[in-house]
Amino acid sequence: MEFTLEREKLLIPLLLVNSVIEKRQTLPILANVLLRLKNKKLIFTGTDLEVEVTTSIQAVSGKEGDITVTGRKMLDICKAVNEQTEIKVFSDGSKLNIRAGRSRFTLQAMPAEEYPTLETMDWEERITVNQAELKTLLDKTSFSMANQDVRYYLNGLLLELGDGILRAVATDGHRLAKSEIKVKTGKESEIRQVIIPRKAIMEISRFLNEEKEKVVLEFNQNHFCARSGEWVFTSKLIDGRFPDYAAVLRPKLSLEIDLQREEILETLARTAILTNEKFRGVRLSLSENRLTITANNPEQEEASDELEISYSGDEVEIGFNVNYLMEALRSLKGEQILLKMQDANSSCMLLDPNQPNTQYLVMPMRL
Known part of the structure; x- marks a missing residue:
């Protein structure tokens, strides 16, 4: 395999x-990335056996072939090379040679x-969504995922698809x-639920842009896939x-208070300075108009x-x-x-009255 590309590409x-x-x-080869040049298309693949990313560059001339090499070292070499430098890459048996200017x-x-790859079988469901909408959907919810919880199903994010809603x-x-967004689905009556691992959710957010x-x-019984342009993300x-x-x-919550989002956020930030560093507890006390x-x-x-608030009910603490x-307040964007x-x-x-499809529920704690 042999090709030449600009550093930035x-x-x-x-x-x-x-x-x-x-x-x-767990396996030495999992530290590597797979490089494959075929039909003037240079394909890069990385995996940890749970998540797999493939991306490609079109119109790359050179000698076809494939090889795997330590991903971190190759990345560090490219970072260290001067901008706009042409980098020549060619394989020689069990070695990969990189030439950049006078550097070897x-x-x-x-x-x-x-090199191992994820065997995904056939996809059972496919939808197309706007990247910016999907990124916003994940950003509004992913921070509530558990991290290394013994209840393994909480260490991820539930995506539920059905009746034109994601x-x-x-x-x-x-x-x-x-939170939810409207989408076009082929099977309006069927509800599909999948739990995507925490790592996959955190990584795919990097691929999604604001455009x-x-x-x-795409979904099936065991895998989830997102693809756009030259990249494919599988988990x-x-x-x-x-x-x-x-x-x-669906709890019965009869007390409703309208608040200015920035005002309550700033108040909580000031009060939080003197909370217990481990438990981070604050006490909310409701009384007449306060x-x-x-x-x-x-x-x-x-x-x-x-x-100051508009409230005339019983005192609650x-x-x-x-x-x-x-x-939760940072994820809500409305003024009220x-x-x-x-x-x-x-x-x-907590919710925005103008966007009731996004909701946050917080359990109480003893202080």
């Missing part, structure tokens, strides 16, 4: 495929035949985030049953702040993790938000 695909390669591998590099290589739901057992480009999403699914989020989102937010810590320090409240509560033992719900 080679750097972008190497960055994309290296993003899924783990620093510690020789890397150990492994045969392409030994819905994303994430929960770590302490909070829940739900109006389209991305094709295994989590085999488990996601909690009944619809039941969780919301009081207090926090204290083991050093006997205390913070308190007040907001509830504790919450301030980080959970602030992350609606805070719904019930009593000291109930969860609270």
